[in-house]
Amino acid sequence: DAKTTQPTSMDCAEGRAANLPCNHSTISGNEYVYWYRQIHSQGPQYIIHGLKNNETNEMASLIITEDRKSSTLILPHATLRDTAVYYCIVKTNNDMRFGAGTRLTVKP
Amino acid sequence: NAGVTQTPKFQVLKTGQSMTLQCAQDMNHEYMSWYRQDPGMGLRLIHYSVGAGITDQGEVPNGYNVSRSTTEDFPLRLLSAAPSQTSVYFCASSGGWGTYYGYTFGSGTRLTVV
Numbered sequence: 001d002a003k004t005t006q007p008t009s010m011d012c013a014e015g016r017a018a019n020l021p022c023n024h025s026t027i028s029g030n031e032y033v034y035w036y037r038q039i040h041s042q043g044p045q046y047i048i049h050g051l052k053n054n055e056t057n058e059m060a061s062l063i064i065t066e067d068r069k070s071s072t073l074i075l076p077h078a079t080l081r082d083t084a085v086y087y088c089i090v091k092t093n094n095d096m097r098f099g100a101g102t103r104l105t106v107k108p
Numbered sequence: 109n110a111g112v113t114q115t116p117k118f119q120v121l122k123t124g125q126s127m128t129l130q131c132a133q134d135m136n137h138e139y140m141s142w143y144r145q146d147p148g149m150g151l152r153l154i155h156y157s158v159g160a161g162i163t164d165q166g167e168v169p170n171g172y173n174v175s176r177s178t179t180e181d182f183p184l185r186l187l188s189a190a191p192s193q194t195s196v197y198f199c200a201s202s203g204g205w206g207t208y209y210g211y212t213f214g215s216g217t218r219l220t221v222v
Contacts, residue, residue: 034210043112043198043213044151087150096200096211097167098143098150 004088009103012082018075020102022088025069032091033064035073037084038101044087047073078106110134114199114214121189121221129184129217131199139202139209140182144168144195145216151198157182189221 005023012018024033032051036044048055048062050071055062061074075082087101115130133140141156143166153166157176171193173185182201186193196218200211 036211041145041196041216041218043200043215044211046210046212049210091210095153095166096141097153100150 003097004090004099006086006088006099006102008100009105011105011107012075012078014080014106014108015077018073018078018082018104018106020073020075020086020088020104021070022072023070024088024090027068027090028092033062033068033071034087034089034091034096035060035062036087036089036098037082038087039081039084044098047086049091078104080106080108082106112199112201112212112214114197114217116217117215118218119220121186121219123189123191123221125189126185126187127189129186129197129199129219131182131184131214132180133182133199133201133212134180135201135203135212136179137201137203137212138179139204140176141166141200141202141211142172142174142182142184143198143200144193145198146195154184154197186219189219191221193219194221195219 034049035047038044050062064071083106085101112133142154143151145151155174157163196216199214202209202211
């Protein structure tokens with residue numbers, strides 16, 4: 001199974017871009033990278049996913065390196081409501097395994 | 109469109125009691141799964157189902173049973189509750205199985221076993 005490595009915590013100033021890194025050096029060719037976030041103790045919320053091309057939606061952008069060994073989630077204008085735990089996951093068929101994630105704190 | 113609905117939201121059990129956590133989805137999703145989340149930790153997969161009549165074990169299946177008689181429902185049964193099963197339980201569903209499909213999560217059931 002491909003596994004991911006994320007920093008334990010990060011801070012970001014409100015209004016600035018939040019860049020959350022993730023390493024997944026053992027990812028296989030057909031495995032997607034997913035990002036979820038969990039606010040307080042709510043259920044995880046889907047953010048974005050990608051295979052090898054960069055992706056953008058209304059919430060965030062996902063930048064995947066050419067060798068696919070790492071990726072970065074970008075929240076372009078972080079707000080206080082973006083304070084959450086962010087999970088980077090490499091999905092293997094039926095298995096979506098959550099690590100400890102990165103606790104992002106957006107500060108005024 | 110309700111998405112994934114979990115009931116109850118909160119539950120307190122005594123050691124040795126049994127109960128069923130309910131999960132229902134109205135998106136006609138084939139794939140459903142149960143996770144548990146202990147304080148300060150990520151989610152761990154308990155059981156999953158790729159369609160009605162098909163279930164399989166995840167990372168931490170011991171102490172839990174599941175069945176999938178319909179596409180919509182995927183109940184999780186605790187046969188004899190133990191304090192170690194105190195956790196928050198999340199149900200998730202997906203439009204398919206395989207690496208492409210992401211998950212929709214319910215709001216969770218907070219279970220305390222005393």
